[in-house]
Amino acid sequence: HKAQLLQYLQMTSQTEYYVVFLTAFFANKVEHESRHCNGKGLQRQGSSSFDRVYTANQNCGHAYPTFLAVLWCAGLLCSQAPAAFAGLMYLFVRQKYFVGYLGERTQSIPGYLFGKRIILFLFLMSVAGILNYYLVFFFGSDFEIHIKTITSAISPLLLIP
Numbered sequence: 609h610k611a612q613l614l615q616y617l618q619m620t621s622q623t624e625y626y627v628v629f630l631t632a633f634f635a636n637k638v639e640h641e642s643r644h645c646n647g648k649g650l651q652r653q654g655s656s657s658f659d660r661v662y663t664a665n666q667n668c669g670h671a672y673p674t675f676l677a678v679l680w681c682a683g684l685l686c687s688q689a690p691a692a693f694a695g696l697m698y699l700f701v702r703q704k705y706f707v708g709y710l711g712e713r714t715q716s717i718p719g720y721l722f723g724k725r726i727i728l729f730l731f732l733m734s735v736a737g738i739l740n741y742y743l744v745f746f747f748g749s750d751f752e753i754h755i756k757t758i759t760s761a762i763s764p765l766l767l768i769p
Contacts, residue, residue: 619692620683626699627672634665634706657710664709664716668702671723678730685737687756690763691730697766698726718769726766733759 641661675698683691705719736755743749 617683617688619688620680620695623679623692623695623699624676626696627676630699630703631669631672634668637661637706638665660710664706667709668706671702675727675730678727678734682730682733682737685741686733687759690756690759691733693763694726694730694733694766698723698730701726722769729762729766 638658638661641658644658675695679691679695679698682694701719701723705716705723708715708717708719736759740751740755743751
């Protein structure tokens with residue numbers, strides 16, 4: 609059973625590692641910009657470029673707990689492959705948001721809006737998994753195959769901006 613569980617959670621877990629990598633990358637950018645602007649350690653006072661990097665990093669860091677919660681719920685309760693795909697798309701979008709924030713702040717808006725759509729998709733996957741559980745529990749009707757088919761068909765539509 610342990611091998612089956614690990615195999616089942618593999619894609620979602622790999623997405624989690626990409627989150628860690630991206631968070632470390634953003635933190636490194638903040639440190640680099642701080643040292644470049646001040647020549648010392650991390651300090652919030654500095655140029656507007658440091659402020660933009662710092663704010664973008666904070667915004668990404670504040671969004672990750674919600675993302676991780678809906679990612680794991682969607683992967684465990686509904687379907688792992690579409691959840692992992694949506695998770696990878698979300699990380700790509702957060703990277704675009706971060707880079708857009710370093711330029712003009714309006715350049716980050718498309719990444720922000722696209723990320724909200726992906727979070728909504730993962731949330732709806734989680735809700736579908738929960739509803740299916742209750743349908744099985746109360747009525748004996750299992751729609752898992754249908755839900756997996758629908759989410760697998762819809763997940764590529766996340767690529768449309």
